[in-house]
Amino acid sequence: xxxxxxxxxxxxxxxxxxxxxxxxxxxxxxxxxxxxxxxxxxxxxxxxxxxxxxxxxxxxxxxxxxxxxxxxxxxxxxxxxxxxxxxxxxxxxxxxxxxxxxxxxxxxxxxxxxxxxxxxxxxxxxxxxxxxxxxxxxxxxxxxxxxxxxxxxxxxxxxxxxxxxxxxxxxxxxxxxxxxxxxxxxxxxxxxxxxxxxxxxxxxxxxxxxxxxxxxxxxxxxxxxxxxxxxxxxxxxxxxxxxxxxxxxxxxxxxxxxxxxxxxxxxxxxxxxxxxxxxxxxxxxxxxxxxxxxxxxxxxxxxxxxxxxxxxxxxxxxxxxxxxxxxxxxxxxxxxxxxxxxxxxxxxxxxxxxxxxxxx
DNA sequence: AATCCGGGGAG
DNA sequence: CTCCCAGGATT
Numbered sequence: 391x392x393x394x395x396x397x398x399x400x401x402x403x404x405x406x407x408x409x410x411x412x413x414x415x416x417x418x419x420x421x422x423x424x425x426x427x428x429x430x431x432x433x434x435x436x437x438x439x440x441x442x443x444x445x446x447x448x449x450x451x452x453x454x455x456x457x458x459x460x461x462x463x464x465x466x467x468x469x470x471x472x473x474x475x476x477x478x479x480x481x482x483x484x485x486x487x488x489x490x491x492x493x494x495x496x497x498x499x500x501x502x503x504x505x506x507x508x509x510x511x512x513x514x515x516x517x518x519x520x521x522x523x524x525x526x527x528x529x530x531x532x533x534x535x536x537x538x539x540x541x542x543x544x545x546x547x548x549x550x551x552x553x554x555x556x557x558x559x560x561x562x563x564x565x566x567x568x569x570x571x572x573x574x575x576x577x578x579x580x581x582x583x584x585x586x587x588x589x590x591x592x593x594x595x596x597x598x599x600x601x602x603x604x605x606x607x608x609x610x611x612x613x614x615x616x617x618x619x620x621x622x623x624x625x626x627x628x629x630x631x632x633x634x635x636x637x638x639x640x641x642x643x644x645x646x647x648x649x650x651x652x653x654x655x656x657x658x659x660x661x662x663x664x665x666x667x668x669x670x671x672x673x674x675x676x677x678x679x680x681x682x683x684x685x686x687x688x689x690x691x692x693x694x695x696x697x698x699x700x701x702x703x704x705x706x707x708x709x710x711x712x713x714x715x716x717x718x719x720x721x722x723x724x725x726x727x728x729x730x731x732x733x734x735x736x737x738x739x740x741x742x743x744x745x746x747x748x749x750x
Numbered sequence: 751a752a753t754c755c756g757g758g759g760a761g
Numbered sequence: 762c763t764c765c766c767a768g769g770a771t772t
């Protein structure tokens with residue numbers, strides 16, 4: 391089927407204005423002074439669902455720790471998760487780590503240049519495949535992310551719902567026809583940089599836009615109505631009671647989460663869903679084998695911790711008689727200084743900081 | 751096709 | 762406080 395979106399569109403002028411604007415106005419970022427495919431790869435994974443400003447420090451630290459794919463492949467997963475601590479979407483770290491090992495094992499450590507091979511690696515989907523192909527290897531592949539869809543939906547007045555998969559495919563088709571073959575990297579990065587700096591979601595700076603003249607939405611004054619996005623999902627928050635459990639010699643209890651689902655393989659302080667307040671003690675006893683005496687402030691939700699002292703030897707004795715408290719869900723008692731060696735999510739980092747602030 | 755993954759920032 | 766953001770994997 392033929393698409394009419396690019397009919398009568400001045401591709402040459404658009405590309406020229408976009409790319410010269412990009413070269414003049416691009417931000418200097420630590421992953422922009424290299425064509426090392428591994429470095430580009432790491433940056434693109436970190437940039438998924440994450441703002442540039444947040445990524446910069448993580449990227450520097452990560453590349454310092456794992457300068458090559460071989461360093462990353464050799465690392466333990468816990469160590470990689472620790473580097474990712476606080477960045478969120480931790481499956482990205484696990485997948486990147488797995489994929490690095492696969493590249494070392496299968497391609498002698500050379501990131502595959504073939505887009506199809508790239509796409510088979512864990513954590514590399516259509517967008518990242520195109521981003522690495524174009525930025526690291528200068529191949530004219532589309533790298534359609536949310537920025538690109540926003541920019542192009544405005545410039546080309548595309549009113550399709552960008553929440554649907556076929557809309558992303560439509561934009562990939564459009565980019566294949568539009569992309570600058572002499573500099574695919576600058577073209578793709580230019581579109582994304584324009585989306586980040588000028589063609590922003592709620593208040594685009596059209597008066598500063600290098601492709602204002604080529605923009606159909608601006609001509610019609612409807613840029614703020616685009617892109618069309620119909621999906622809406624409400625996420626519900628769940629409150630937990632966090633338990634600060636100490637051994638008699640001061641060690642603190644933490645546990646490792648399961649290897650699937652939310653925050654997989656991350657560590658946390660033991661906790662109980664704050665749902666049925668009357669049976670919390672019962673649930674705590676069942677889950678951890680530890681008698682819990684709750685305090686008054688429980689009603690106030692947010693940062694309510696329950697402190698208790700418990701003897702590790704007694705705990706171990708109880709666990710020995712309770713087969714349902716298996717090795718996997720067993721609490722680990724560690725010295726407080728060692729908390730910094732384990733990967734925690736942001737909410738548990740806050741608990742850790744609360745703990746360390748008490749005698750810092 | 752719909753839902754699950756986290757965290758940060760805007761309003 | 763609520764809403765918004767958005768690639769990839771999973772179901």
